[in-house]
Amino acid sequence: xDAFYFDGRSSRRHVAHVDAEPxxxxxxxxxxxxxxxxxxxxxxxxxxxAPRTLRFPDxxxxxxxxxxxxxxxxxKLGHRDSTAVRLQxxxxxxxxxxxxxxxxxxxxxLWGLPWVAKVAAPHVPIVVMEKISARxxxxxxxxxxxxxGLDAARQKALADRFREIIAADxxxxxxxxxxxxxxxxxxxMGPNAFTLPGGQIVMLDKLVELSESDDELLxxxxxxxxxxxxxxxxxxxxxSSVVGFAAAIYLGDVSTLVAGxxxxxxxxxxxxxxxxxxxxxxxxxxxxxxxxxxxxxxALEKLExxxxxxxxxxxxKQCESENKKRSFDWFSSxxxxxxRIRRLRNQKTED
Amino acid sequence: MQKNHYQLLGLRDGAMQVEVxxxxxxxxxxxxxxxxxxxxxxxEDFDAMQEAxxxxxxxxxxxxxxxxxxxxxxxxxxxxxxxxxxxxDALSETRSKTPDTYAFEFMGSxxxxxxxxxxxxxxxxxxxxxxxxxxxxxxxxxFHRNTLLDGSGFDYYGRPTAILxxxxxxxxxxxxxSAVDTFSPLYYPPALLVVSPIFPWLLVRSFAFRARNTxxxxxxxxxxxxxxxxxxxxxxxxxxxVGAVFLAYHGTNEMISAGQASDPSGPQVLMMAxxxxxxxxxxxxxxxxxxxxxxxxLSFGDSRFKTGIRARAFxxxxxxxxxxxxxxxxxxxxxxxxxxxxxxxxxxxxxEAGHILFFLSTPTLMLLVFHASFLAYYQxxxxxxxxxxxxxxxxxxxxxxxxxxxxxxxxxxTFFTLLTLGLYWPWAKVKLAAYRARNTVLVAEGGLDNFVxxxxxxxxxxxxxxxxVFDFDIAL
Numbered sequence: 001x002d003a004f005y006f007d008g009r010s011s012r013r014h015v016a017h018v019d020a021e022p023x024x025x026x027x028x029x030x031x032x033x034x035x036x037x038x039x040x041x042x043x044x045x046x047x048x049x050a051p052r053t054l055r056f057p058d059x060x061x062x063x064x065x066x067x068x069x070x071x072x073x074x075x076k077l078g079h080r081d082s083t084a085v086r087l088q089x090x091x092x093x094x095x096x097x098x099x100x101x102x103x104x105x106x107x108x109x110l111w112g113l114p115w116v117a118k119v120a121a122p123h124v125p126i127v128v129m130e131k132i133s134a135r136x137x138x139x140x141x142x143x144x145x146x147x148x149g150l151d152a153a154r155q156k157a158l159a160d161r162f163r164e165i166i167a168a169d170x171x172x173x174x175x176x177x178x179x180x181x182x183x184x185x186x187x188x189m190g191p192n193a194f195t196l197p198g199g200q201i202v203m204l205d206k207l208v209e210l211s212e213s214d215d216e217l218l219x220x221x222x223x224x225x226x227x228x229x230x231x232x233x234x235x236x237x238x239x240s241s242v243v244g245f246a247a248a249i250y251l252g253d254v255s256t257l258v259a260g261x262x263x264x265x266x267x268x269x270x271x272x273x274x275x276x277x278x279x280x281x282x283x284x285x286x287x288x289x290x291x292x293x294x295x296x297x298x299a300l301e302k303l304e305x306x307x308x309x310x311x312x313x314x315x316x317k318q319c320e321s322e323n324k325k326r327s328f329d330w331f332s333s334x335x336x337x338x339x340r341i342r343r344l345r346n347q348k349t350e351d
Numbered sequence: 352m353q354k355n356h357y358q359l360l361g362l363r364d365g366a367m368q369v370e371v372x373x374x375x376x377x378x379x380x381x382x383x384x385x386x387x388x389x390x391x392x393x394x395e396d397f398d399a400m401q402e403a404x405x406x407x408x409x410x411x412x413x414x415x416x417x418x419x420x421x422x423x424x425x426x427x428x429x430x431x432x433x434x435x436x437x438x439x440d441a442l443s444e445t446r447s448k449t450p451d452t453y454a455f456e457f458m459g460s461x462x463x464x465x466x467x468x469x470x471x472x473x474x475x476x477x478x479x480x481x482x483x484x485x486x487x488x489x490x491x492x493x494f495h496r497n498t499l500l501d502g503s504g505f506d507y508y509g510r511p512t513a514i515l516x517x518x519x520x521x522x523x524x525x526x527x528x529s530a531v532d533t534f535s536p537l538y539y540p541p542a543l544l545v546v547s548p549i550f551p552w553l554l555v556r557s558f559a560f561r562a563r564n565t566x567x568x569x570x571x572x573x574x575x576x577x578x579x580x581x582x583x584x585x586x587x588x589x590x591x592x593v594g595a596v597f598l599a600y601h602g603t604n605e606m607i608s609a610g611q612a613s614d615p616s617g618p619q620v621l622m623m624a625x626x627x628x629x630x631x632x633x634x635x636x637x638x639x640x641x642x643x644x645x646x647x648x649l650s651f652g653d654s655r656f657k658t659g660i661r662a663r664a665f666x667x668x669x670x671x672x673x674x675x676x677x678x679x680x681x682x683x684x685x686x687x688x689x690x691x692x693x694x695x696x697x698x699x700x701x702x703e704a705g706h707i708l709f710f711l712s713t714p715t716l717m718l719l720v721f722h723a724s725f726l727a728y729y730q731x732x733x734x735x736x737x738x739x740x741x742x743x744x745x746x747x748x749x750x751x752x753x754x755x756x757x758x759x760x761x762x763x764x765t766f767f768t769l770l771t772l773g774l775y776w777p778w779a780k781v782k783l784a785a786y787r788a789r790n791t792v793l794v795a796e797g798g799l800d801n802f803v804x805x806x807x808x809x810x811x812x813x814x815x816x817x818x819x820v821f822d823f824d825i826a827l
Contacts, residue, residue, distance in 0.1 A: 004503065011567070044492075047493045051503070101469070
């Protein structure tokens with residue numbers, strides 16, 4: 001069949017003719033006839049309708065249109081395309097691949113990543129997390145938090161009880177020195193408590209004001225301790241950086257904001273699961289202390305009430321309609337409070 | 352009435368071959384001149400001219416065309432036919448002196464590339480990213496081989512193992528730097544300073560790897576710059592920028608020590624904004640120098656590319672691009688302000704889902720339109736300016752991209768890519784490549800047969816890979 005021949009040293013295009021004998025490629029050019037052993041010829045992969053190349057050992061090559069005639073010639077010479085090429089040429093495989101990609105991504109998100117994070121988290125030295133958290137906490141503390149208005153005696157009483165529940169759990173012994181309880185005041189955050197991966201647990205004044213007893217506060221502290229014990233901070237860090245990375249690859253060209261938002265939505269599922277895990281831990285701690293897990297329920301109920309008050313302006317008004325609230329549930333990092341309360345109540349009856 | 356091919360080239364009916372060649376040459380030069388001055392003729396005129404020349408330069412097609420047009424062979428054709436020897440020779444001589452135009456064309460199809468792309472993706476996932484180097488080679492080969500110039504394809508030779516090694520080094524540097532930033536941020540600037548001398552090296556490597564692994568008609572492109580040259584070209588920009596950062600640092604310190612953090616004075620604001628201002632002001636010059644560096648060091652065989660681009664034109668292009676930004680930002684800002692007031696006055700509770708969706712959708716739409724116009728404007732203008740001022744020996748390029756044309760391509764691509772959650776991406780890439788190829792022409796004097804060169808040595812891929820550490824072939 002007709003072909004173009006290039007010698008590899010100049011751009012001159014020569015008209016040539018190629019033919020096949022078993023195992024041998026015959027090349028006729030104006031310079032004469034050549035027999036090339038076919039196993040030494042590098043045949044380019046088919047790329048749609050683009051012309052293909054037959055490269056010879058000396059750097060010269062033939063350019064041949066991708067045609068039925070060429071396929072016939074290659075078949076005669078015993079050329080076989082690579083597996084990838086054969087897979088690429090069929091729509092069926094493309095669709096399989098598409099489904100495969102979707103399944104792989106979903107599986108990685110639902111099970112793979114949480115599993116990897118769970119396995120890897122205990123191996124991350126707590127010192128490292130301490131360093132990262134301390135950097136963030138110092139900044140945050142200096143600029144956003146005020147010192148607590150709580151009297152020293154109350155602070156000490158709570159800190160003592162907190163130390164007791166830490167001491168009661170032998171699994172916490174190796175990391176005990178990293179756990180620190182801070183009392184702070186921050187109006188804009190409402191009644192709240194939070195834990196950093198390095199073991200800093202912060203309790204805000206508004207939360208203390210809201211609760212009736214120290215037992216209730218202890219329930220909240222046990223919940224926060226649960227986050228630390230299950231290494232939720234480290235796991236979240238691992239999971240969110242992978243999710244963020246994937247979102248940046250997928251959506252990075254659209255906008256950083258869109259990528260960040262979708263990463264936040266995806267991460268919220270993880271953090272909701274972690275809240276439930278921390279609830280379970282708190283319930284176990286409370287039972288061990290001879291207290292009722294329902295203490296956490298009452299704390300949650302109060303938080304919910306306070307939250308509703310701040311959103312709707314009045315306690316009685318049932319927040320216009322529940323539907324509106326629910327539509328935003330999948331955005332929130334905490335599961336619906338009702339769901340958590342039901343879970344804790346059920347655990348109680350099981351006992 | 353529509354003009355016939357002769358009239359299009361400004362010729363009398365049935366003009367001789369020599370006249371046709373000369374007229375086409377004149378028309379082409381006029382066309383290029385207009386392009387360089389930034390007031391191009393419509394694309395359709397160019398296509399019509401090329402089509403007319405394609406018919407009239409070919410004796411057989413010309414004869415057929417004349418026959419259809421006049422019913423008889425044109426009278427001027429007779430001397431040619433009756434006395435073949437002498438005039439023919441004269442003819443071929445003039446022909447070799449007049450330039451031939453070679454249009455680039457892209458033969459790829461979205462469906463084909465989609466199948467390559469999706470398989471690349473699944474194999475990359477299954478092999479935890481190792482296959483991505485092979486994937487890159489397949490992708491580059493698809494785009495190179497399907498780009499034809501005068502019927503012959505380009506080729507890509509990058510070796511997957513070289514690319515994989517490059518990627519590993521790139522990730523190594525990247526992670527080392529971000530680890531330093533996380534654990535001891537104080538050491539990040541010094542660490543960056545320690546690493547920075549390798550960036551010019553990486554830039555040279557990157558251009559060299561790309562060039563030396565690209566071939567056409569069996570000859571490879573080559574890239575000739577040295578580390579020193581690269582450093583000398585870009586060091587002034589670095590010095591300027593670092594200076595501006597120091598100025599900003601100084602300004603901030605002064606403000607804090609004076610205890611006026613909430614009320615900075617005019618000069619202090621200027622000092623703090625200086626890195627951004629400096630970068631914005633030097634960007635067109637930097638862009639121009641980067642393109643000059645890239646093109647002036649490029650060769651095909653033994654022939655060097657040369658570009659006469661000047662920073663001044665880039666200032667014009669980027670200034671007008673900024674104007675687009677301003678034009679789009681005014682209604683966007685008004686819209687957001689209006690909605691904010693509405694929410695503030697208690698019209699709707701801000702937590703209402705429907706309202707938030709509505710609130711987000713309009714600016715998103717505007718951003719997309721802006722994004723497409725922004726890209727279309729600056730890409731079409733820079734491509735035209737760059738290629739219309741670039742030569743290869745005596746040959747030169749003509750780029751005829753238009754704002755409207757590219758805008759249509761980009762807008763359609765963006766729309767369908769969003770609609771299909773990214774699955775349209777391969778089609779979008781192919782459409783863009785086809786548009787670019789369709790609008791680029793090489794005007795070669797004496798044909799494309801006369802380039803010569805020698806085989807160049809292999810290059811390592813590290814440089815190219817670090818420049819696109821995140822160059823995964825996906826992104827919605």
